[in-house]
Amino acid sequence: MSQKPRIQISPSILAADFVNMASELASIESAELVHVDVMDGHFVPNLTIGPPVVKAIKGAARSPLDVHLMIESPETYLEAYIDAGADILGVHAEACSHLHGTLGEIRKIGERRERTVRSCAVLNPSTPAAAVEYCLEEADQILVMTVNPGFGGQSFIDAMLPKIETIRGWIEKRGLAIDLEVDGGVTLDNIARAASAGANVFVAGTAVFGQADRKLAIEQLREKGEKAF
Numbered sequence: 001m002s003q004k005p006r007i008q009i010s011p012s013i014l015a016a017d018f019v020n021m022a023s024e025l026a027s028i029e030s031a032e033l034v035h036v037d038v039m040d041g042h043f044v045p046n047l048t049i050g051p052p053v054v055k056a057i058k059g060a061a062r063s064p065l066d067v068h069l070m071i072e073s074p075e076t077y078l079e080a081y082i083d084a085g086a087d088i089l090g091v092h093a094e095a096c097s098h099l100h101g102t103l104g105e106i107r108k109i110g111e112r113r114e115r116t117v118r119s120c121a122v123l124n125p126s127t128p129a130a131a132v133e134y135c136l137e138e139a140d141q142i143l144v145m146t147v148n149p150g151f152g153g154q155s156f157i158d159a160m161l162p163k164i165e166t167i168r169g170w171i172e173k174r175g176l177a178i179d180l181e182v183d184g185g186v187t188l189d190n191i192a193r194a195a196s197a198g199a200n201v202f203v204a205g206t207a208v209f210g211q212a213d214r215k216l217a218i219e220q221l222r223e224k225g226e227k228a229f
Contacts, residue, residue: 003177004229005177005179005180005200005229006032006200007195007200007201007202007222007225007226007229008031008032008033008179008200008201008202009031009032009033009201009202009204009208009218009221009222009225010031010032010033010034010035010066010181010201010202010203010204011028011031011033011034011035011203011204011205011208011209011214011218012035012036012037012183012203012204012205012208012209013025013034013035013036013037013057013209014035014037014048014205015153015205015206015208015209015210016209017209021056021057021060022060024209025057025060025061025062026060026062027214027215028063028208028209028214028215028218029062029063030215030218030219031063031208031218032063032064032201033063033064033065033066033088033201034057034061034063034064034065034066035066035068035183035203036049036054036057036065036066036067036068036086037068037070038050038054038067038068038069038070038071038081039070039071039149039150040070040071040072042071042072043070043071043072043092043094043095044070044149044150045150045151046150046151051077051080051081051083051084052084054067054081054084054085054086055084055085057085058084058085059085064087064088065085065086065087065088066087066088066090066120066181066201066203067081067086067087067088067089067090068090068120068122068143068183068203069081069089069090069091069092069095070092070149070150071095072095073095074091074092074095074096074102075091075096075098075101075102075105078091078102078105078106078109079109082106082109082110082113082117083113086117087116087117087118088117088118088119088120088140088141089106089117089118089119089120090120090121090122090141090143091103091106091119091120091121091122092122092123092124093121093122093123093124093127093131093132094124094127099121099131099132099135100134100135100138103119103120103121103135103138103139104119104138106118106119107119107138107140118140118141119138119139119140119141120139120140120141120142120143120181121135121139121141121142121143122142122143122145123142123143123144123145123163124145124148124149125145125146125147125148125157125159125160128163129163129166129167129170132167133170136170136171136174136176136178137174137176139178140177140178140179141178141179141180141181141201142167142171142178142179142180142181143181143182143183143201143203144160144163144164144167144180144181144182144183144199145160145182145183145184146160146182146183146184146185146186146194147183147184147185148184149183149184153205153206154184154185155185156184156185156186156187156190156194157184157185158190158193160182161193161194161197162197164180164182164194164197164198164199165197165198167180167198168180168197168198168199169198171198179200179201180198180199180200180201181199181200181201181202181203182194182199182201182202182203183203184203186202186203186204186207186221187204187207188207188220188221188224191221191224191225191228192224192225192227192228193228194225195224195225195226195227195228195229196228196229198229199225199229200225200229202221202225204217204221207221208221
């Protein structure tokens with residue numbers, strides 16, 4: 001059996017004040033990860049940031065960067081985002097013709113750069129868990145979207161809980177050291193449900209950046225997750 005995963009909070013800078021990014025990152029330095037959403041205006045109906053901004057964020061962040069590529073043809077940009085500072089690089093199953101190979105390539109690029117880069121497969125709400133079952137051994141993390149991707153501030157889709165349970169079951173059965181992440185609408189009111197289903201990494205936007213005391217918000221989310229996992 002794999003070791004019990006630790007609970008990790010990954011505040012999403014999509015909800016941060018980009019004008020004051022250095023101070024915003026300083027306010028979440030107690031978090032295990034920093035979640036960076038990359039959107040191209042094609043795969044999702046929104047446009048955000050590219051490698052130069054990711055590189056700037058890397059220079060100011062205290063925690064590893066959890067970079068989520070919501071873009072078409074992500075395999076074309078793996079090296080660019082890894083070189084910009086991604087420590088975890090997530091690609092969508094829906095955008096990858098060869099997901100197994102893309103996940104493996106993320107690890108290989110990290111090896112060539114002589115550092116560890118963790119591979120992450122991402123599933124939209126409409127995509128079944130089976131889309132990643134065959135390539136779990138190539139993944140260090142699986143991200144289940146609990147909202148439709150593209151915009152922050154949406155409500156958590158409870159219908160995703162059985163998908164989380166299914167994937168956690170596969171991970172445990174195979175004895176794999178894979179983190180299971182959820183992204184979308186995570187709050188103090190629902191994090192326990194996601195943790196009970198098997199998630200151990202939680203992306204939180206407004207639930208952290210919408211609070212006056214970000215450190216306290218992170219601590220409260222982590223505590224609720226730990227009690228329920």
